[in-house]
Amino acid sequence: MVLSDEEYAPGASDDEVDAHRVSQRVGGASHSRMRGLAKDHAFNEVKRTWEDVEEGEDGTITGTINSLLQKGKRKRTLKDTTPLQRGIIRHLILIVDLSTAMTEKDLRPTRYLLTIRYCQDFVTEFFEQNPISQIGIIGMRDGIAVRVSDMSGNPSDHISNLQALRAEDPKGQPSLQNALDMARAALFHAPSHGTREILLLFGSLLSSDPGDIHTTITSLVNSHINTTVIGLSAQVAICLTLVKRTNPQSNPQKHYNVALDEVNYRELIMRLATPPEAHTQQATQSVDDSNSSSLLMMGFPSRITDPKPSLCACHSRPTRGGYLCPRCYSKVCSLPTTCPACSLTLILSTHLARSYHHLFPLQNWNTVSWSRASSPPHRHKTSCFSCQNAFPTQPSTTSSGQGQEPTTNGKDTQHTKAITSRLPPRVAPSGAQNAESASTEPSNVAFRDAKSTRAARKKDDQTVSKSGRYECSSCEQFFCVDCDVFCHEIVHNCPGCLSREVGQAEETGGDMTAGKLDAMVIDD
Numbered sequence: 001m002v003l004s005d006e007e008y009a010p011g012a013s014d015d016e017v018d019a020h021r022v023s024q025r026v027g028g029a030s031h032s033r034m035r036g037l038a039k040d041h042a043f044n045e046v047k048r049t050w051e052d053v054e055e056g057e058d059g060t061i062t063g064t065i066n067s068l069l070q071k072g073k074r075k076r077t078l079k080d081t082t083p084l085q086r087g088i089i090r091h092l093i094l095i096v097d098l099s100t101a102m103t104e105k106d107l108r109p110t111r112y113l114l115t116i117r118y119c120q121d122f123v124t125e126f127f128e129q130n131p132i133s134q135i136g137i138i139g140m141r142d143g144i145a146v147r148v149s150d151m152s153g154n155p156s157d158h159i160s161n162l163q164a165l166r167a168e169d170p171k172g173q174p175s176l177q178n179a180l181d182m183a184r185a186a187l188f189h190a191p192s193h194g195t196r197e198i199l200l201l202f203g204s205l206l207s208s209d210p211g212d213i214h215t216t217i218t219s220l221v222n223s224h225i226n227t228t229v230i231g232l233s234a235q236v237a238i239c240l241t242l243v244k245r246t247n248p249q250s251n252p253q254k255h256y257n258v259a260l261d262e263v264n265y266r267e268l269i270m271r272l273a274t275p276p277e278a279h280t281q282q283a284t285q286s287v288d289d290s291n292s293s294s295l296l297m298m299g300f301p302s303r304i305t306d307p308k309p310s311l312c313a314c315h316s317r318p319t320r321g322g323y324l325c326p327r328c329y330s331k332v333c334s335l336p337t338t339c340p341a342c343s344l345t346l347i348l349s350t351h352l353a354r355s356y357h358h359l360f361p362l363q364n365w366n367t368v369s370w371s372r373a374s375s376p377p378h379r380h381k382t383s384c385f386s387c388q389n390a391f392p393t394q395p396s397t398t399s400s401g402q403g404q405e406p407t408t409n410g411k412d413t414q415h416t417k418a419i420t421s422r423l424p425p426r427v428a429p430s431g432a433q434n435a436e437s438a439s440t441e442p443s444n445v446a447f448r449d450a451k452s453t454r455a456a457r458k459k460d461d462q463t464v465s466k467s468g469r470y471e472c473s474s475c476e477q478f479f480c481v482d483c484d485v486f487c488h489e490i491v492h493n494c495p496g497c498l499s500r501e502v503g504q505a506e507e508t509g510g511d512m513t514a515g516k517l518d519a520m521v522i523d524d
Contacts, residue, residue: 086275087195088355089296090133091151092126093183094119094199098141098165099174101204101233107262111203111232112170114262118269119201120159125273127155129358131351132336133194136186137161138179142172143208145179151186153336174202176238177209180216184223193296196225198246199272202239203232213238217245226276230268231258275358298352299326299344301335313340357492365472365484367465370394378478381469385477386487386495392468472496 055061096119102112119137126135135158136151149161180198187196198220207213220227220242227246229239235258243256259265301323309318313330314337322331328342336347372378374394383390469478477496479487487494 084277084359086358087278088130088132088275088358089191089194090130090197090275091187091190091194092133092135092197092199093151093186094122094135094137094201095179095183096137096139096148096201097174097203097232098139098146098168098170099172099204100170101174102170104203104233107232107259107265113166114265115201115203115232116162116165118266120162121266122269122273123155123158123162125270127153129273129354130275131354132345132347136183138182138186139165140174140176140179141170143175143178143210145175145182147182153338154334156334173206173208174204175209176200176202176207177211177213177216180213180220180242184216184220184225187225188223195276195278196223197276198225198227199269200227200229200239200242201232201269202229202236205233205236207236207238214241217242220246226255228255228272229257230265231256232265234258297344299339299346300349301325301332301346304331362488362492362494363473364488365470365479367463368467368469368471368478369465370467372471373467373469373478378476381478384480384483386479386483389480391478391480394467475500 096115098112102110102115104111107114123135126133132153134151134153135149135155137148137158139146139148148165149158152158179200183198187198190196225246227242229243231239235256240252240256243252247255257268259268304322304324306320306322309320310331311317312319312322312333313325314332317333319331319333322333323335323346324331325339325342325344325346327344328339330339330341332339332346336345336351338344339346368378373381373391381391465481468480470481470484471478472494475494475496477494479496483495
């Protein structure tokens with residue numbers, strides 16, 4: 001046993017333990033104390049949410065509440081709009097942890113029930129953004145992998161199978177290797193023109209595997225399968241290795257995250273509904289593949305209604321309605337799907353159009369200041385161009401500075417002094433050099449925190465428009481925040497730009513195929 005000249009202080013804090021020590025390194029207590037002060041200061045700064053609340057002229061906080069709501073709406077639309085090559089035909093396997101670790105209640109009501117609900121929302125959003133893609137669902141429990149739903153493009157089947165999991169209880173330990181092997185087998189026959197992805201929702205801190213999981217990871221790398229992991233407990237080393245090896249050209253933090261709370265958990269899952277970027281190495285591999293081709297054959301079936309029920313080729317169930325495959329004339333129930341008889345991809349033209357907007361996303365709209373909104377060229381724009389709802393009027397400039405553009409005043413200096421005054425009293429350490437460094441440390445911490453606070457507030461001011469107006473840089477029309485969210489998440493088009501194109505077509509004689517639309521003319 002190693003001898004120690006330190007005294008044992010039961011139930012004492014770090015500062016009290018430093019005070020009980022008989023001998024220690026020079027300046028050890030000061031560094032420990034300063035770390036404790038920094039932690040306490042950071043914790044207190046995070047919890048002071050009331051500092052963002054400002055009282056309006058009428059004595060209420062309605063303006064602050066509306067500003068917070070607009071921040072939440074704008075946060076969903078401020079995405080990277082750089083046109084990139086993306087895999088719009090995706091094949092994704094969703095692996096869900098069904099072990100006893102999912103019974104924890106740190107995520108309400110439980111990890112298990114919350115994960116099932118978020119998975120249902122993810123399936124709906126996935127097929128809304130990727131209508132010509134397919135999903136399969138696998139569960140992990142009792143050391144084995146359970147097939148929850150087969151690979152298909154019908155969201156109703158996946159949602160019903162996920163709903164059936166509510167009647168079951170999580171049990172046993174997860175087996176990451178068995179689940180990855182089953183996922184690799186399901187993605188083995190996926191065509192080379194589509195992506196191969198695995199989304200793992202892992203709530204445990206261990207994996208009960210029958211063999212070497214690194215061999216399975218090597219097989220995933222050879223099969224060009226990309227993996228994304230969302231943890232619910234903590235970061236696991238084998239999951240980090242899995243993400244690094246299957247995504248060599250991407251940042252691991254982009255593909256492996258641990259959920260902080262319910263809201264962050266949902267954001268991490270829904271973020272994967274957007275098609276992934278196609279890297280140069282993947283594009284080269286798909287071109288060099290002997291089974292790949294530059295064109296993909298698809299069929300656009302016609303809707304039929306039979307006078308008498310007939311069996312469909314996909315489920316062998318008697319139905320009256322359906323779609324006829326243009327190649328083999330087999331009847332299928334719903335679209336998009338793959339013809340069971342001739343393996344032709346069957347879609348509608350609307351499905352292809354909804355997948356196309358990922359390649360050319362709608363640019364983010366800019367915030368409009370009060371000075372620009374009141375300028376002569378835009379003074380007449382008093383309502384939203386899309387929904388025609390009236391914009392808020394500019395407040396009086398004589399009332400406590402509201403309605404003016406943000407200017408630099410003594411408020412930041414007062415905020416810095418307030419942060420310094422809220423710091424706990426500093427205890428002078430032993431040693432003149434340590435005392436000198438410690439004397440400047442609190443003021444430096446306060447200055448950095450005040451600077452970061454100002455930067456965060458400035459970023460929020462740039463994100464949310466105080467005038468309630470958002471401008472498209474192409475057509476220079478003003479829109480409200482609700483239309484901003486609707487156009488970027490649902491329509492994926494700007495109403496102002498579309499109306500301008502219609503006006504130009506009417507000036508040319510009413511021909512919508514004139515100008516840049518000539519490429520869409522089809523000869524009979």
